[in-house]
Amino acid sequence: xxxxxxxxxxxxxxxxxxxxxxxxxxxxxxxxxxxxxxxxxxxxxxxxxxxxxxxxxxxxxxxxxxxxxxxxxxxxxxxxxxxxxxxxxxxxxxxxxxxxxxxxxxxxxxxxxxxxxxxxxxxxxxxxxxxxxxxxxxxxxxxxxxxxxxxxxxxxxxxxxxxxxxxxxxxxx
Numbered sequence: 001x002x003x004x005x006x007x008x009x010x011x012x013x014x015x016x017x018x019x020x021x022x023x024x025x026x027x028x029x030x031x032x033x034x035x036x037x038x039x040x041x042x043x044x045x046x047x048x049x050x051x052x053x054x055x056x057x058x059x060x061x062x063x064x065x066x067x068x069x070x071x072x073x074x075x076x077x078x079x080x081x082x083x084x085x086x087x088x089x090x091x092x093x094x095x096x097x098x099x100x101x102x103x104x105x106x107x108x109x110x111x112x113x114x115x116x117x118x119x120x121x122x123x124x125x126x127x128x129x130x131x132x133x134x135x136x137x138x139x140x141x142x143x144x145x146x147x148x149x150x151x152x153x154x155x156x157x158x159x160x161x162x163x164x165x166x167x168x169x170x171x172x173x
Contacts, residue, residue: 037123041075042082046115050093057154058090061115064158068166086165088117091132095145098138111145111153112136115161119169131168135160 043066048058065086070077075084092114099108114134121127137153139145145153 038075038083038121040078040082041069041073041084041086042078042080043069044085044087046088046090048090048093050090050113052093052095054093057093057113060154061090061158061161065162065165068162069170072166073170083121083123084169085120085122086117086169087120088115088130090114091116092134097141107141108138109141109145110136110138111157113157113161117165119165121169127169129168133161133164133168135164 043062046058046062046065048054066077069075069086090113092112094112096110096112097108098110112134113136114132116130116132118130119128135157137156139149139153143149
């Protein structure tokens with residue numbers, strides 16, 4: 001008798017857990033974007049307005065943000081008239097010495113990039129924001145910020161910033 005009673009309780013518990021799981025799947029998808037009241041998005045060109053101009057990073061950043069949203073949602077990218085609009089500018093591109101050695105030489109440099117973003121959701125204005133996102137990359141002071149070092153730095157910084165923008169605009173947990 002006890003085993004049968006235990007099996008009924010286990011079956012009931014499994015049924016409750018399953019219903020919670022199935023219900024939660026209808027609210028959120030695997031990226032955490034939940035239910036988005038939009039079908040299209042546009043990413044306007046992010047102009048480079050930093051004092052120190054690094055050629056090409058404006059285009060690279062714009063494409064990185066477009067790709068991230070394309071890969072993590074089922075929204076369609078459009079050139080204009082999007083339900084969601086991302087726009088802004090690169091406001092800072094800075095290389096600074098970080099830690100010093102005993103003889104006062106920099107042992108590490110830091111590249112920091114700041115990007116001002118304006119997000120507009122024409123279907124839900126309460127989601128609109130303007131915010132600065134920034135991230136950095138540290139590299140050995142004896143290396144120049146060129147070639148593979150620069151490529152790695154930009155990739156790491158842009159991946160982090162675009163994911164932060166995505167989380168701020170679409171990941172509504």
